[in-house]
Amino acid sequence: MLILGIETSCDETAAAVVEDGRRILSDTVASQVALHARYGGVVPEVASRQHLLQIVPVVQGALSEAEVAMDDLDAVAVTYGPGLAGALMVGVNAGKAIAFARGLPFVGVHHLEGHTYAAWLEFDDPAADPGFPLIVLIASGAHTDLILMRGHGDYELLGRTRDDASGEAFDKAARLLGLGFPGGPAVQRAAEGAAAPFRLPRAWLKGSLDFSFSGLKTALLRKAQEMGVHPAPEGGADGEAVAELAAAFQESVVDVISAKAAEAVRLHGARGLVLGGGVSANGPLRQACRERAPVPVLIPAPRLCTDNGAMIAAAGYHRRVRGAAHGLDLDVAPSLALA
Numbered sequence: 001m002l003i004l005g006i007e008t009s010c011d012e013t014a015a016a017v018v019e020d021g022r023r024i025l026s027d028t029v030a031s032q033v034a035l036h037a038r039y040g041g042v043v044p045e046v047a048s049r050q051h052l053l054q055i056v057p058v059v060q061g062a063l064s065e066a067e068v069a070m071d072d073l074d075a076v077a078v079t080y081g082p083g084l085a086g087a088l089m090v091g092v093n094a095g096k097a098i099a100f101a102r103g104l105p106f107v108g109v110h111h112l113e114g115h116t117y118a119a120w121l122e123f124d125d126p127a128a129d130p131g132f133p134l135i136v137l138i139a140s141g142a143h144t145d146l147i148l149m150r151g152h153g154d155y156e157l158l159g160r161t162r163d164d165a166s167g168e169a170f171d172k173a174a175r176l177l178g179l180g181f182p183g184g185p186a187v188q189r190a191a192e193g194a195a196a197p198f199r200l201p202r203a204w205l206k207g208s209l210d211f212s213f214s215g216l217k218t219a220l221l222r223k224a225q226e227m228g229v230h231p232a233p234e235g236g237a238d239g240e241a242v243a244e245l246a247a248a249f250q251e252s253v254v255d256v257i258s259a260k261a262a263e264a265v266r267l268h269g270a271r272g273l274v275l276g277g278g279v280s281a282n283g284p285l286r287q288a289c290r291e292r293a294p295v296p297v298l299i300p301a302p303r304l305c306t307d308n309g310a311m312i313a314a315a316g317y318h319r320r321v322r323g324a325a326h327g328l329d330l331d332v333a334p335s336l337a338l339a
């Protein structure tokens with residue numbers, strides 16, 4: 001089954017052709033990172049306009065790279081929420097137009113279901129499939145969710161962030177430390193090889209699988225002020241101090257997320273742990289989850305952790321094999337819930 005997946009929920013215009021939910025024939029991503037970097041974050045109106053400019057060449061690029069014609073497709077899958085309304089609209093309408101013109105089934109996909117199914121991509125060894133139930137940890141720019149996945153398409157939300165998402169926290173920490181945007185990769189790079197002689201706090205929220213990162217953000221600000229890193233002094237902040245602050249921040253986030261993911265696995269007798277979302281590209285987080293979880297840990301390749309069309313095609317495939325399809329009256333759902 002050949003599925004065209006389209007993703008435009010935030011600042012990546014992406015399209016991909018995936019076979020049977022696993023084999024990536026093409027995966028085209030036009031990132032707007034450089035465009036938004038000067039504002040220190042994503043500007044919704046700028047994002048929608050850029051999606052409009054990019055959507056046709058990106059879809060055409062994905063089809064031609066896969067050497068697939070529209071008539072070879074078996075379905076079109078598109079992210080319809082959650083995300084920025086104007087941004088979602090571009091992808092959803094492009095997908096509807098293709099489905100209508102070619103008489104193809106149209107499948108709306110939840111963005112987080114896409115991040116989840118990234119772990120199934122390029123997963124070629126069915127014998128290594130741990131089976132259900134699984135715990136899914138989505139750590140991204142707008143979410144930090146722990147989800148119990150009982151089967152394909154069957155989700156229960158176990159915990160979520162009560163304030164900032166982990167990716168958002170990385171982005172804010174990077175801004176504070178003068179490391180630029182997007183913050184996650186910059187903080188990871190700055191922290192490499194550094195060991196902080198101090199600890200930043202962890203919000204354990206005992207008895208709950210929820211997360212909170214806003215206290216950590218404030219603690220980082222105070223420590224950065226104390227160490228003379230923020231506001232940045234003339235001539236720039238001391239590199240070693242920045243590295244220590246980045247390392248202490250990352251350590252705190254990684255510690256809490258990996259501990260709670262492992263706890264969720266134990267509490268629910270899960271057979272595996274799946275990671276998804278941009279923050280799961282983080283090296284120390286990947287390592288900590290593998291060390292702490294008492295079960296196999298499935299993590300997509302780093303480039304498949306952030307937004308892409310392949311994950312949407314993969315999620316669409318698992319819906320399509322169960323016969324799911326949406327009408328062409330499907331609207332975007334900026335606050336769509338997974339469960």
Ligand SMILES: Nc1ncnc2c1ncn2[C@@H]1O[C@H](COP(=O)(O)OP(=O)(O)OP(=O)(O)O)[C@@H](O)[C@H]1O
Pocket residue numbers: 009010082083111115139140141142143166167168170171182183184185188277278279280281282283305306307
């Ligand atoms: N190596 C890394 N370490 C930590 N964070 C990272 C890393 N790479 C990317 N990130 C973070 O991942 C986030 C982007 O992830 P993603 O594209 O999945 O989020 P989003 O699509 O904006 O949000 P959502 O998926 O919740 O709608 C950014 O906040 C970025 O800083």
Ligand SMILES: [Mg+2]
Pocket residue numbers: 111115140141277278306307
């Ligand atoms: Mg995302």
